[in-house]
Amino acid sequence: RWFDPTVRVPVRAHLGPVNRTEVVDTYTVRVYLSQPYPFFLDMLASYPMITSLPILQKFKNNTITEVVGTGPYKFVSWEKGKKIVLERFDDYWGQKPYIKRIEWFIMPEASTRLAALLAGDVDFAYNLPATDLDRVAGNPNLVALTPTMNRVIYVFFVIKPNSPLADPRVRQALNYAIDREAIIKSILYGLAIPANDSFIPPHYLGYSPMEPYKYDPEKAKKLLAEAGYPNGFKMIMIHPTGRYLQDKQVAEAIQAYLANIGVQVELRTMDWPSYVATLTKPCSDKDYDAGLLGWGTAIPDAYFILFGQFHSSQITPKGLAPGCYNNSEVDKYIDLARKELDPAKRAEYYKLAAQIIWRDAPWIFLYTQKNFAGKTASLKGEFVLNGEDFYFMRAYFTK
Structure with missing residues (x-):
């Protein structure tokens, strides 16, 4: 799909000069490049490259609306425009997350996200209003995060x-x-x-x-x-x-x-x-x-x-x-x-x-x-990638 000319992929060139691919066995694919490309492995890790074959066959070139993943959490429910619920996948091959259930609330307005954080309705909020940086940083129950x-x-x-x-x-x-x-x-x-x-x-x-x-x-x-x-x-x-x-x-x-x-x-x-x-x-x-x-x-x-x-x-x-x-x-x-x-x-x-x-x-x-996010002070162990992607696989609460 990445190289299918009928599928519009504006960032196609970032994957590099892929010449052809070869299926070696059930779990191995060999990729041939037409010239050296120092970022190839990094790019494979940066884009969601692997998708379920039945899902591809079902949606073809249309937008995929069914969630398929291989990570430490499994999909539970999705209320479009409102909430996504994930639960820990106990059969995950790697280290199991500490937090059993994560609920992502979709709040388009930054002021709404801030209000939810201040009220204790959420434990983490992202992309908060810059005008409220001091307000969050000065709250003893919260921690302000400002990664570059x-x-x-x-x-x-x-x-x-x-x-x-x-x-x-x-x-x-x-x-x-x-x-x-x-x-x-x-x-x-x-x-x-x-x-x-x-x-x-x-x-x-x-x-x-x-x-x-x-x-x-x-x-x-x-x-x-x-x-x-x-x-x-x-x-x-x-x-x-x-x-x-x-x-x-x-x-x-x-x-x-x-x-x-x-x-x-x-x-x-x-x-x-x-x-x-x-x-x-x-x-x-x-x-x-x-x-x-x-x-x-x-x-x-x-x-x-x-x-x-x-x-x-x-x-x-x-x-x-x-x-x-x-x-x-x-x-x-x-x-x-x-x-x-x-x-x-x-x-x-x-x-x-x-x-x-x-x-x-x-x-x-x-x-x-820089980013501006806030979290409850008892939430520990999250990490940030690229200054804007927050991960909670190792996150936990101290109380």
Whole structure:
């Protein structure tokens, strides 16, 4: 299914250059690659690759709506839009979980999740309002969790001929116009790491600091004038609401900062499903100029940002890069890194690609987001992966 051309899989290329597969026996599959690919085993572990054959035969290419798993918990019930119930699977092959039953309540509103946590109705709540960080952290019965996520937040530019954004000086100007530190302090309540010197997070393989885009509105105005826009210009920026931490407020702050240098931004707010549909259109069909977006990766390696968002093969609708950025030199270094098994050599290719991207400024580089979750103080042993996936296989209560 992953390689079936009739099934749309935007992240298909991340699995790597699989040439063919061979069934060896009931429990063994041999995979042949057309070239070295250092991430192959990591990617197998990062995506839900194995699905029950009877379920595949039943649903074919349609969305699978029946739950099939092989983990330490078994499925009990699912009330769509309300609750999912799991129970410990006592015949699990590995170590058995301590907690016998888990009930996941679906609460779309962050304020509702917070209220449930404060009232003691739930033991754990995820993606809480940033405005209430001190409230949770100061509660003796609760613990605030703020892990750094593998997710960068940025404004991408739809780069089209004859647009002001086609000039890299304009894109650089918009980067100098934004005070990232102020946004993080006043809007995100400290729940982010600014992308001052790189769009690669500091904890990733491939992070290499570059000349910062410091907040400098006068320099921004000068660059706009050099590019032929001394009085600024108008642009349309789309953004989701409720998808990322304080996303609507961040979009409004960017609008205000750009107005200070003469760039008038019309904001269009969308729910997430509508936003995704708009993002994935071909470049020629996009009726906007920029968008607030986040890109998360399962593995803290720069390749998955570079390839997923800056390689020309990943421009929408084929991939998930909505900004239409295309640079053959960047493609070259990403392609070299893709087949390099030595991490040190791979990091050098990342650095070369990142330097070009940083100079070209196809994004307003904003920040790496932190998560904000809360739990009851008696819950111990949970662990977090990628800053946003919480696991409870070893979790337990102290009372």
